[in-house]
Amino acid sequence: xxxxxxxxxxxxxxxxxxxxxxxxxxxxxxxxxxxxxxxxxxxxxxxxxxxxxxxxxxxxxxxxxxxxxxxxxxxxxxxxxxxxxxxxxxxxxxxxxxxxxxxxxxxxxxxxxxxxxxxxxxxxxxxxxxxxxxxxxxxxxxxxxxxxxxxxxxxxxxxxxxxxxxxxxxxxxxxxxxxxxxxxxxxxxxxxxxxxxxxxxxxxxxxxxxxxxxxxxxxxxxxxxxxxxxxxxxxxxxxxxxxxxxxxxxxxxxxxxxxxxxxxxxxxxxxxxxxxxxxxxxxxxxxxxxxxxxxxxxxxxxxxxxxxxxxxxxxxxxxxxxxxxxxxxxxxxxxxxxxxxxxxxxxxxxxxxxxxxxxxxxxxxxxxxxxxxx
Ligand SMILES: NC(=O)c1ccc[n+]([C@@H]2O[C@H](COP(=O)([O-])OP(=O)(O)OC[C@H]3O[C@@H](n4cnc5c(N)ncnc54)[C@H](O)[C@@H]3O)[C@@H](O)[C@H]2O)c1
Numbered sequence: 001x002x003x004x005x006x007x008x009x010x011x012x013x014x015x016x017x018x019x020x021x022x023x024x025x026x027x028x029x030x031x032x033x034x035x036x037x038x039x040x041x042x043x044x045x046x047x048x049x050x051x052x053x054x055x056x057x058x059x060x061x062x063x064x065x066x067x068x069x070x071x072x073x074x075x076x077x078x079x080x081x082x083x084x085x086x087x088x089x090x091x092x093x094x095x096x097x098x099x100x101x102x103x104x105x106x107x108x109x110x111x112x113x114x115x116x117x118x119x120x121x122x123x124x125x126x127x128x129x130x131x132x133x134x135x136x137x138x139x140x141x142x143x144x145x146x147x148x149x150x151x152x153x154x155x156x157x158x159x160x161x162x163x164x165x166x167x168x169x170x171x172x173x174x175x176x177x178x179x180x181x182x183x184x185x186x187x188x189x190x191x192x193x194x195x196x197x198x199x200x201x202x203x204x205x206x207x208x209x210x211x212x213x214x215x216x217x218x219x220x221x222x223x224x225x226x227x228x229x230x231x232x233x234x235x236x237x238x239x240x241x242x243x244x245x246x247x248x249x250x251x252x253x254x255x256x257x258x259x260x261x262x263x264x265x266x267x268x269x270x271x272x273x274x275x276x277x278x279x280x281x282x283x284x285x286x287x288x289x290x291x292x293x294x295x296x297x298x299x300x301x302x303x304x305x306x307x308x309x310x311x312x313x314x315x316x317x318x319x320x321x322x323x324x325x326x327x328x329x330x331x332x333x334x335x336x337x338x339x340x341x342x343x344x345x346x347x348x349x350x351x352x353x354x355x356x357x358x359x360x361x362x363x364x365x366x367x368x369x370x371x372x373x374x
Pocket of ligand 1: 028029030031032033052053054055058073075090091092093095113114115140141142143181182194315
């Protein structure tokens with residue numbers, strides 16, 4: 001494992017212009033955020049500096065992996081440290097707006113996990129704070145940074161698919177364990193933000209700006225058991241400004257059938273070829289021009305990097321990938337995606353889907369973009 005990681009780090013350092021000074025990251029929220037603290041052992045351009053959680057027991061658990069860092073239960077204390085460049089936010093969805101604004105105002109750049117925000121009010125506040133302070137933000141859309149999805153993107157960008165004609169994405173996962181651990185998921189957010197932020201971001205990434213959505217929603221038996229406010233099953237049709245169409249689907253109360261359907265899948269149909277990327281099996285499948293189907297499966301090669309040597313597990317590799325990607329963009333002042341404006345635009349698409357499912361009417365995105373100030 002150690003040798004493998006060292007090779008990855010050296011390769012990455014050699015592939016970009018490294019300023020010599022690693023970006024130092026303070027992590028807020030130490031459940032999913034603990035994955036980042038661990039994953040930062042495989043980055044080349046940034047490193048862990050601090051961890052913060054309201055709960056002392058979460059800090060004690062994080063210390064088992066990284067006893068060498070600064071820890072606090074007070075966000076303000078972490079923000080006041082001059083040895084931290086980037087704040088990485090992994091608190092419950094409904095707090096992201098507040099935590100992003102505070103980080104910007106303290107002069108920090110930000111990585112914010114998905115969903116960036118879950119209300120119009122917070123979308124406006126973070127846009128305003130970023131314009132006021134000039135600080136940068138990357139939305140931690142982990143799926144984009146998983147190996148199978150990276151390979152699919154590379155082939156798309158080199159024109160292997162031809163012109164895209166249909167995008168079909170889903171994220172399905174039974175969530176009783178999540179409600180048990182994080183009761184806020186049932187009452188303080190909506191699965192359109194919490195879960196569908198993966199497929200909706202993937203659709204936006206490939207289709208470009210979205211004009212209109214039509215959505216239907218339903219609440220599963222499991223959702224009802226946990227007192228869900230909104231829907232936990234969504235089926236959505238989306239139309240891009242360029243006229244192309246896409247579909248996004250999510251179900252968070254199903255009995256899973258992993259051998260048939262991975263949690264996250266992205267199916268792309270182009271004029272020349274078709275491809276499919278999967279999370280968590282890490283398979284990337286595509287057609288060649290002559291119709292042959294090819295399967296690339298780097299799971300066993302990359303399990304150390306992505307899953308900390310297990311076969312499936314947490315998001316160590318994706319979080320490390322996006323942290324280095326953002327550090328590179330900050331060091332070299334290069335463009336990156338999804339930044340705050342794209343993130344807020346994707347929020348508007350999700351909010352339009354929520355409204356469409358509630359009203360059973362199609363919803364246009366333009367008025368929402370205007371409302372948030374984009
Ligand atoms: N694929 C991914 O990128 C991915 C996967 C899972 C979760 N997430 C996102 O990560 C976020 C957190 O999810 P989770 O599963 O870790 O939730 P969680 O409820 O398990 O953990 C949230 C943590 O934040 C802490 N916290 C809350 N308010 C705080 C504050 N003001 N200061 C310091 N700490 C505070 C809590 O004590 C808790 O430990 C959510 O937005 C979720 O959508 C992303």
